[in-house]
Amino acid sequence: MSQNLTQRYSAYVNELFVREDETLRHVRQQTVARGIPLISLEPNEAKLLQMLVRLCGAERVVEVGTLAGYSGICIARALPAHGKLFTIEVSSVHAEVARAHFEDAGLADKVTVMQGAGMDVLPNLASKGPFDLMFIDADKASYHSYLEWAAQNLRVGGGVVADNVFWQGYIFDPKTEDDHGVVKFNQSLAQHPQFDSTIIEVGDGIALGVKTG
Ligand SMILES: C[S@@+](CC[C@H](N)C(=O)[O-])C[C@H]1O[C@@H](n2cnc3c(N)ncnc32)[C@H](O)[C@@H]1O
Secondary structure, X not given: OOHHHHHHHHHHHHHHHOOOOHHXXXXXXXXXXXXXXXXXXXXXXXXXXXXXXXXXXXXXXXXEOOOOOHHHHHHHHOOOOOOEEEEEEOOHHHHHHHHHHHHHOXXXXXXXXXXXXXXXXXHHHHHHOOEEEEEEOOOHHHHHHHHHHHHHHEEEEEEEEEEOOOHHHHHHOOOOHHHHHHHHHHHHHHHOOOEXXXXXXXXXXXXXXXXXX
């Protein structure tokens, strides 16, 4: 398929289905204004994530890598009234900005921001499970460990979703710890006996695994 056609398909989908409202635009603007790197999901990726939350009827979701709350708002909006998102963020600045954004979005009662490194915080969350969905979007070197946590703490039928699994092409020539982290995650997910999985070729690659046992 030509690059040109791929871009036209993408523009077509975005125009028809992807709407970034004022709240999400505000989060994007504030991310830049607060000097936080603008590395949130693109609107079409966030829309896909929102659909996955709805598709598995998620009520309890864990996210690693909150940033300023963009993806978290999309997840929380797809939860039922009693649903809950626990989102983990290592940076105290990002965590504080995200809390304000969840409050502004009217989602504060559905979202708990937990400040700390993913692998330090996750053990404290296990007792609140099992979870319906885990979204991984933080330090690449830990992706594999996050996957193992998902295997142990998702319900059967629940999903693990991970962003940046093409890692801008470095998966084909890994050099850094992060590069190798993503390659290890992809291989582990592909071969994992408890997940049926694939990569959705959108953005920088979004991995999806459904827990089967
Ligand atoms: C790509 S951004 C997340 C974007 C966010 N999911 C969104 O789409 O709006 C990655 C975030 O992970 C955070 N992070 C990095 N290492 C982490 C770790 N070990 N534990 C938790 N968060 C971490 C970074 O500070 C950053 O805010």
